[in-house]
Amino acid sequence: MKTLIHTLAAAALLFAATAHAQDLQPLDRIAAVVDEDVILASELDRAVSNIRGQYATRQDQLPPQEILERQVLERLISMRLQTANASRTGVRVSDQDVDQAVAAIAQQNGFTMDQLRQQLAGDGMSFDDFRTSLREELMIQRMRQRFAQTRISVSDAEVDAALSAQATGTQYRLAHILVALPEGATPEQIQTGQQKVDGIKSLLDRNEMEFSAAAVRYSDSPNALEGGDLGWRSPQEIPAAFANAVTSLEPGQVIGPIRGPSGFQLLQLVDRREAADGAAAGTVTQYQARHILIRGQPGDDSAAKAKADSLRARIAGGADFAEVAREDSEDASTKANGGDLGWFTQDEFGPDFGGQVAALGDGDVSQPFRTQAGWHIVQRQATRQTAGDDSNRRAQAREAIGQRKLEDEWDRYVRELRGEAYVSIRIGANRDPEIGG
Structure with a gap:
């Protein structure tokens, strides 16, 4: 647990972009100018120190200080360019999105919020810096998703070739x-x-x-x-x-x-x-779940988020999930059936939705989370292993090929x-x- 959160915190500290030109301190220096932004020497020093902390027992594997600084600085530059480009292209991450990411990290590591703060402080990171870095990582993830949808395609012939070699x-x-x-x-x-x-x-x-x-x-x-x-x-x-x-x-x-x-x-x-x-035996994991969807308005989904929070509170207070779905869900295809989605594989409704379902236990209800369709609340009902039919195998192969292409592109x-x-x-x-x- 501690190793996982330490690694996450390290990445967050390395990528943090909390210091900008307007925040310059008198004794701070500029490490690099990136378009109209700057990376401060203090940011670079913190990131290098954190990398050294990760390699505390393997210092001999690190390069000399100047080379390490160059490696870290190039990564900071890359992150700054990606987040700036995400902002220019309209990618937005709300405070609620960051709250959910923080809560998920705490839950996955078995921490209360106070324990998470203590762990971050022990790793030399402020909670505000951690939130800022998570916001940037979420922005980049969303920009990658847009990129994949517009730039990456996988042909049936590529899927056929992959399956024949599998x-x-x-x-x-x-x-x-x-x-x-x-x-x-x-x-x-x-x-x-x-x-x-x-x-x-x-x-x-x-x-x-x-x-x-x-x-x-x-x-x-x-x-x-x-x-x-x-x-x-x-x-x-x-x-x-x-x-x-x-x-x-x-x-x-x-x-x-x-x-x-x-x-x-x-x-x-x-x-x-x-x-x-x-996979070797040709089986796949399937989930049975139901959901509630609240669609937001273009450019402003705050009302949808507030409604989703209210519905989640009702369910936590004892309201029947299926009844709430019948009354308030805006997914016309599942509303009448109490939000029932049937059995599906993790990637069937997209990686954001599937990741939320996979992280739940059977019977658990998620906090509201956002996808391109709007705000969702999901209740996972059951899990099973089933023989992978041809459509499932093709979907998995297509996803794997797409991920490989996405990395390259x-x-x-x-x-x-x-x-x-x-x-x-x-x-x-x-x-x-x-x-x-």
Whole structure:
């Protein structure tokens, strides 16, 4: 529990953007100018200190101070650009949205709100900074969702190919190192990138550095400070250039460098496992639930949120969920049936809705939460494992392929934001050291 909340708090502190130009203190310095905004040296110092706290028992894996500052500063710049772009494109996160996110984090970790505050304080973070960082993360999540809806498509042929190659439920934990290349890279830039990635590979081959430490020090990927960790993935979620090779690797082995859309990559198989959710046996988890929907008005859903809060209070006070749904739900397709949604898989109604349902226990009622449809209250009734039919398997494969494409396209999009922005770094180093071959 503590490790999870510490990691979350660390990420929040790293991404916090609470200090802006109007908040400048006399003794504070500017670390970087990002378009019309600034990142203060105090923000950078807090973020670097937090990273050092995460690596308290592994200080030898961290790069020298100047390189670490550059890595952290680049991430702060990236976050500032993404949140600014989200604001420009109309993405909004209300105070109620942040309240729900904070409450969910406390609940997931078994904390009361006071205990959460104490834990954050122990990790060196103020509660206001934590809320600000959560707001920014929610903004970016919503911008990614919009991006996925407008930019990402998966063809039936891609789904067919993925299903034909899906022989087992094996999952692979991966890590990577990226040596990025700009769009339209010149021959000289490509040669420099090739030399850098070859030098990194040589260090790994000679066992002079752990893969995670090399990622922290040299990778241009947004997850460099996490040692390049990509988490557990099914075969469909692995980049096509690596997918076939990964299945034949032993844990610890590295493949690459391979040139991709973002630059040169090295990939390590950290571990493998059989999927714990029954995927190998062809089963899927289904949920039975009912819901109440209150639709908001474009640009102002405060009245809808207030109504949803009122209905949730009635249910908490003993009102029958189905009766409240029949009386007040604005979902015409389920209203007459007391909000009954039947049996469905987690992703069937979208990731926001499915995530809320999956986080509940059977019989629990959610707090009001928002999706693109409006404000929902959900009561989860039951859970079951069922044989995955063809439509479920196709939906899961489509989702996995879409997520893989989204990662690639989003990374490219963020790099475009960085390339088009005015960024002036005023402190620390901005160059990698030479890597020996």
